[in-house]
Amino acid sequence: MQASFSFENRPSFDPGCGELTRTWLDDRSFVDFAPGWLHESDAVFRAVLESRNWGQRTRHMYERRVLEPRLTAPWSLRSGVPLEPKILDDVRLALSARYAVLFDSAGFNLYRDGRDSVAWHGDKIRKEIENPVVALLSLGEPRKFLLRPKGGGKSRAFHLGRGDLLVTGGQTQRAWEHCVPKVAQAAGPRISVAYRYGMSRAAYGESDEPAPTAPPAASNED
Numbered sequence: 001m002q003a004s005f006s007f008e009n010r011p012s013f014d015p016g017c018g019e020l021t022r023t024w025l026d027d028r029s030f031v032d033f034a035p036g037w038l039h040e041s042d043a044v045f046r047a048v049l050e051s052r053n054w055g056q057r058t059r060h061m062y063e064r065r066v067l068e069p070r071l072t073a074p075w076s077l078r079s080g081v082p083l084e085p086k087i088l089d090d091v092r093l094a095l096s097a098r099y100a101v102l103f104d105s106a107g108f109n110l111y112r113d114g115r116d117s118v119a120w121h122g123d124k125i126r127k128e129i130e131n132p133v134v135a136l137l138s139l140g141e142p143r144k145f146l147l148r149p150k151g152g153g154k155s156r157a158f159h160l161g162r163g164d165l166l167v168t169g170g171q172t173q174r175a176w177e178h179c180v181p182k183v184a185q186a187a188g189p190r191i192s193v194a195y196r197y198g199m200s201r202a203a204y205g206e207s208d209e210p211a212p213t214a215p216p217a218a219s220n221e222d
C-alpha cells in the first residue's frame, strides 16, 4: 500500500540539469554539483521521513557487528513498488536520461542528528562497470560530505542538504572514498537519496552497506 502525497507547493527541478557544475578531482574522477536543485525540498524531506520504512542495519567492523549510526531504507526497481513521492521517480528518470544509465535503485539514508554518520567508503558497484555514476540528492539540514583519495590524502568538502544534487562520475567511486562525518555540535536531521545502478545483488537488500575503511572522525572544520 503506497502513501499518496499532496504538496502545497509542488516540488520541481530542472530536468535538463543545466545548473550542474563539474569539478574534476583528478584527471579521471569528477563530481557534478547543483546546489538547491530540487525546489520545495523541505516538503519532500517531510514526506520521505514519514513514509519510509526506516531500519537500522548492522555492519562488520573490527571483528564484531555494530549498529550502523544512521537509519536506512532501500528501494529497487526490481521490487515493482513505485518510488514515492513521485517527484523522486521523476528525478530518477531525469538523471537516468542525463547520464545515459538506468538508475534502478535508491538508497535512503537518514542522519537523525550529528551523532549519525557514514564512514569512509566507496560504493559497492559491480567491478565490470568501469566508471559508475552515483547521484546523491540531499534533503533537510545540510551536513558535510567529504571526498578524499582512497587510502588517505587531502579531503574536499561539500555541504549537502535542502535539495542539493551531487553526482559522482568517472573514477570517483573507485579511486576516491567519501564519508559524512559526525559533528560535535547539534545538527538537524538530513536525508540523502542515493540513486545507483549495477550494485551487487546482495546490496539491494539487507546487506546494502558500505564497507568502512576507517571510522569517521568528529569534525567541526568547514
Ligand SMILES: O=C(O)CCC(=O)C(=O)O
Binding pocket: 107, 109, 118, 123, 136, 145, 160, 178, 179, 180, 191, 192, 194, 210
Ligand atoms: O548521505 C550521503 O550523502 C552519503 C551516503 C553514502 O555515501 C552511502 O550511503 O553510500
